[in-house]
Amino acid sequence: MGDYQQRVILAKLGLDGHDRGIKVVARILRDAGMEVIYLGLRQTAASIVAAAEEEDADAIGLSMHNAGHLTLGPKMASALSDAGMDIPLIIGGIVPDEDVEELMSAGIAAVLGPGASAEEVVATVQDAISARDEA
Amino acid sequence: MGSEENQKLNAREAWELDYQKASIRDDNFETMSGVPVDPVYGDDLFPGQYPYTRGIYPSMYRSRLWTMRMFAGFGTAEDTNLRFKELLRNGGTGLSTAFDMPTLMGRDSDSEWALGEVGRAGVAVDTLADMEDLFAEIDLSTVSTSMTINGPAATLLAMYVAVAEQNGVSPNQLAGTIQNDILKEYQAQKEYIYPPRPSMRIITDMVKYTTAEMPKWHPISISGYHIREAGSTAAQELAFTLANGFSYVEAAIAAGQNVNEFGKRLSFFFNSHSDFFEEIGKFRAARRIWARWMKERYGATDEKAMLCRFHTQTAGVSLTAQQPEINIARVGIQALAAALGGTQSLHTDSFDEALALPTEDAARIALRTQQIVAHETGVVNVADPLGGSPYVEWMTDEMERQAEAIFAHLDDLGNGSILEGTFNGIENGYFVGEIADAAYRFEREVNSGRRIIVGVNEFTDGDNPENRNLLRIGAETEEYQLKRLNDVKSKRNQEHVNEALSEITAVANDPTRNLMPAIIDAVKTYATEEEIANAMEVVFGTYVEKAIV
Numbered sequence: 203m204g205d206y207q208q209r210v211i212l213a214k215l216g217l218d219g220h221d222r223g224i225k226v227v228a229r230i231l232r233d234a235g236m237e238v239i240y241l242g243l244r245q246t247a248a249s250i251v252a253a254a255e256e257e258d259a260d261a262i263g264l265s266m267h268n269a270g271h272l273t274l275g276p277k278m279a280s281a282l283s284d285a286g287m288d289i290p291l292i293i294g295g296i297v298p299d300e301d302v303e304e305l306m307s308a309g310i311a312a313v314l315g316p317g318a319s320a321e322e323v324v325a326t327v328q329d330a331i332s333a334r335d336e337a
Numbered sequence: 338m339g340s341e342e343n344q345k346l347n348a349r350e351a352w353e354l355d356y357q358k359a360s361i362r363d364d365n366f367e368t369m370s371g372v373p374v375d376p377v378y379g380d381d382l383f384p385g386q387y388p389y390t391r392g393i394y395p396s397m398y399r400s401r402l403w404t405m406r407m408f409a410g411f412g413t414a415e416d417t418n419l420r421f422k423e424l425l426r427n428g429g430t431g432l433s434t435a436f437d438m439p440t441l442m443g444r445d446s447d448s449e450w451a452l453g454e455v456g457r458a459g460v461a462v463d464t465l466a467d468m469e470d471l472f473a474e475i476d477l478s479t480v481s482t483s484m485t486i487n488g489p490a491a492t493l494l495a496m497y498v499a500v501a502e503q504n505g506v507s508p509n510q511l512a513g514t515i516q517n518d519i520l521k522e523y524q525a526q527k528e529y530i531y532p533p534r535p536s537m538r539i540i541t542d543m544v545k546y547t548t549a550e551m552p553k554w555h556p557i558s559i560s561g562y563h564i565r566e567a568g569s570t571a572a573q574e575l576a577f578t579l580a581n582g583f584s585y586v587e588a589a590i591a592a593g594q595n596v597n598e599f600g601k602r603l604s605f606f607f608n609s610h611s612d613f614f615e616e617i618g619k620f621r622a623a624r625r626i627w628a629r630w631m632k633e634r635y636g637a638t639d640e641k642a643m644l645c646r647f648h649t650q651t652a653g654v655s656l657t658a659q660q661p662e663i664n665i666a667r668v669g670i671q672a673l674a675a676a677l678g679g680t681q682s683l684h685t686d687s688f689d690e691a692l693a694l695p696t697e698d699a700a701r702i703a704l705r706t707q708q709i710v711a712h713e714t715g716v717v718n719v720a721d722p723l724g725g726s727p728y729v730e731w732m733t734d735e736m737e738r739q740a741e742a743i744f745a746h747l748d749d750l751g752n753g754s755i756l757e758g759t760f761n762g763i764e765n766g767y768f769v770g771e772i773a774d775a776a777y778r779f780e781r782e783v784n785s786g787r788r789i790i791v792g793v794n795e796f797t798d799g800d801n802p803e804n805r806n807l808l809r810i811g812a813e814t815e816e817y818q819l820k821r822l823n824d825v826k827s828k829r830n831q832e833h834v835n836e837a838l839s840e841i842t843a844v845a846n847d848p849t850r851n852l853m854p855a856i857i858d859a860v861k862t863y864a865t866e867e868e869i870a871n872a873m874e875v876v877f878g879t880y881v882e883k884a885i886v
Contacts, residue, residue, distance in 0.1 A: 298807055
């Protein structure tokens, strides 16, 4: 790990305004020593790609509570790959188990469901970053 | 001593007179074993007496049970219309509409922002045509309807008025509530369009319009529910909500409205969470604080304008995705707290809501849960049955004490105006900061195991994720809705639409005129929700929250 501080972008994509979870996740990741850049509400795929580029992010976390994940998740993943960016994308929120496979095959690195502990959140982000680094 | 005894006697006599005037349900008010019980116990303060700590009516649920109002909405207007009719057939006594995210944000289904969100978390409404479908074959002169919408509330209210008119029902017959509580949007739910001050102007226009034209309508449901869901404590929920209420009162008074008139039309919406006695104390404190402030600070003289009437919903955030069936027990306990707290209406959450929108079966079980509380437990026989308990009275006082400390802070922040203090608290991040801190504290407790959430960090055996039947809203809803919107747009008279939209912009530019009539005229031309929102946005601008963790 060394002294390198991992940089994680967190954002709410689309209209969904449920931001309790993502703010808690922001603090969890910060407490674990990561640098967190929270973009806030009503982000678009384009605004997230731009921020990831500018901040040289190691991972992107999106929070989704409005059942739009099967549309918006893959859309975000392809926006990243269209921009030639290989940054792990993690989705947290209300995602039924049966949708996880579809999201993973669309290029989402990991999904964090409700009730995930702080340790799981940190480990998931770190694992996603190291998996990308090893690839 | 002597005069104190007299006062107690007078309080009881006054209550008895009031109670005798009330119409009482035909029921046996006795225990399951046949022991008759009194309508209330205690000898100091009685229900229906200022400051209403013990309930707003002298006879409480002996006259009328709370309204069992189940929140529903998904897919197309036709889908939700079927669910509404099902709920009414099953003994539901009021409708409550959940709109999808684009509708809540003033966006049409064909907006690029709407992609993936149409009909997902509620019903999609773009034009009057959707509203016609939503309330088809439902008699709007007898049913009471609640609409949970805030940013574009004026447009949805206008559509409701227009649908009723088509069916020969006039605005003064319409009963219901529109949430229309924009202040808590900036604090918690984040479904705003315009900045706080112009939003307050729209709301004041709606208060004026409904006070004059819709005497049975509640133009604002001042909502703590979302504040709590976003992570606040019980006392913060209480204080922020009532402070928002004071803000609407100050705005209406400043606009020349009579506090006794519009005060009667305000209602509240609270969360019922799992800490049983804290919740009951919160409900009791809410009534007492509201009555005192309305009387002492805002000069209300009509007792009806001092009453804190409220709807309650069980805590969605308390529901677990793990072992979802056990949520039925949580909902039952939270529903009981709401009943003991004296709620006027109640939505009980469905056990599967941590996973998806509720299935019809789950919604039925949730309704049955509150029916059990109402019809089997006997808690409805006696008003405020916990009043006088040293713990409950202490908790009520403690909730009030914490809330008053927050009011003092806001009053300070606004130099003697709660409204200005609230605007300032929104602008300086006070509310979102306090809520985020409380949410994080709670999460830390759960994570460390100091707070047990059954099924999540303790007692985790027995979860069976394979065996779940979830409501899925497919992409066909979006396709259907886009086609519907296109059809409506192609058939309407575009000239009439344009004229109506320009008129809205003109009225928005003139603070002395009321926006409601112009918006009602516009919806009748089948102007879309987003077109109407944009017609005001050009004058009012938009609000973007600073991203603060």
